[in-house]
Amino acid sequence: MADFGAVGRADASAERIPVAVLISGRGSNMAALVAAAQADDCPYRVVLVAANDPDAGGLAIARTAGIATFALSHKGMARAAFDAVLDAEIRRAGAEWIALAGYMRLLSPSFIAGWTGRIVNIHPSLLPLYKGLDTHARAIAAGDTEGGCSVHIVTPELDDGPVVAQARVPILPGDTPDTLAARVLPAEHALYPKTLAELVRA
Template sequence: MSTKKRTAILISGRGSNMKSLVEASRTADYPAEIVLVASNRPEAPGIGWAEKQGLRTAVVDHKQFPSREAFESRLQTVLDEHGVELVALAGFMRLMTPAFVERWRDRMINIHPSLLPSFKGLHTHERALAAGVKIAGCTVHFVRAEMDEGPIIAQAAVPVFPTDSPDTLAARVLEAEHRVYPAALRLVAAGGIQFGVQKVTINQHSGGTDTLFSPAI
C-alpha cells in the first residue's frame, strides 16, 4: 500500500507548474502522488496535457454555479471522490471562501510569482519593475483566506536586469518556480514542516532543502 500523499493540482490555464509537479512525482522516492488535475475552466490547455499523461482530470466550471459556495461544494465533492489529502494550486485563478480555505488549512499550498509579502495580487512583474527592485522571485506558501497570505514554505530569488521587460522577468521567475515548487511539495508531503504562530520551521533532515532557499541566478 502506497504511503504517498494523494495530491490534487488545481489549474486555470496551461499549468506549467503542474507539469513540473507531475514530472517530480514520477521519481520513485517522491512522497506525493498526483491523483487528480482539476480546472475551473473547460478550455484550460493543462487539462488536455494531463489527460495525455494518463492522469485523472476533472472540470468544475465556476460559471455554471450561482455562487462561490456552490462551486466549492462541487469541487470538494470531486476532491473527496479521489481521496485527496493535499491540494497544490498551480495558476488557479479563483479566490476561495474562508470556509473552503479553513477546511484545507495546512493542506493546501500555492505558488506566487513574487517574494512575498511584496507584490501580492496580479501584475507582479510590472509592479516589480516599476518599483525598481534588483531582486525578484517566487514564493510557495500555505493558503489562507486573505489573498497571497499564509506561512511561507520556500522562496527562490532571481536577478532583475536593467533591460528586463515584464515578459523577460516573468520567464526567469518561472524557471525558478519550476525548481522550487516540486521541492516545497516534497517537503510538505513528507511531513517536514512544523508550525509556529505565523511561520513554519523546516526539518533540515527532510531532504531537498537546498532548493527551497534558491539564491539569485
C-alpha cells in the same frame, strides 16, 4: 515470469501522499509537479487535476500523463456552491493535499477551512511583496533588483499565508514583465515540487 519489481513500484506509489492540483490555464507548474512525481523517491502522487475552465490547456497534459481530471466552469455559480462541488471531487479522488498551480480564482473561506494547512500555492513574487496580479510589472516599477517566487500555505486572505520557501531571480536592466516572467518560471518549476515534497513528508 512475475515482475516483482513492478509490484514493488505499485506498492510504493500507493504509499505516497495523494495530491490534487488546481489549475486555470496552461498548467506549467502542474506539469512540473507531475514530472517530479515520477521519481521513485517522490513522497507524493498527483491523483486529480481540476480546473475552473474546461478549456484549460493543462487538462490535456494531465490526461496524457494518465491522471484523472475534473473541469467545470465557475461562471454562473455562487462561489460557495462551486467550491462545494470542487471539494467533493477532490475528496472523491482521495487527495490529502491541494496544490494551486495557476488557479486564478479565490477559494471560499469554508473551502479553505476544510483543508487548513494542507493547501499550498506558488506565487510569482517574493512575498509579502506584490500580492495579487501584475507582480513582475510592479517589481520592475519599484526599482527592485530581485524578483522571484514564493510557495506559501493558503489562508482566506489573498497571498497572505505563511511563506514556506522562496527562490530569487535577478531583475536585469531593460527587463520587461515578460522577460522577467520568463526568467522566474523555471525557478517556479524547480521550487514547487521540491517544497511540496518537503511539506508532505513533514
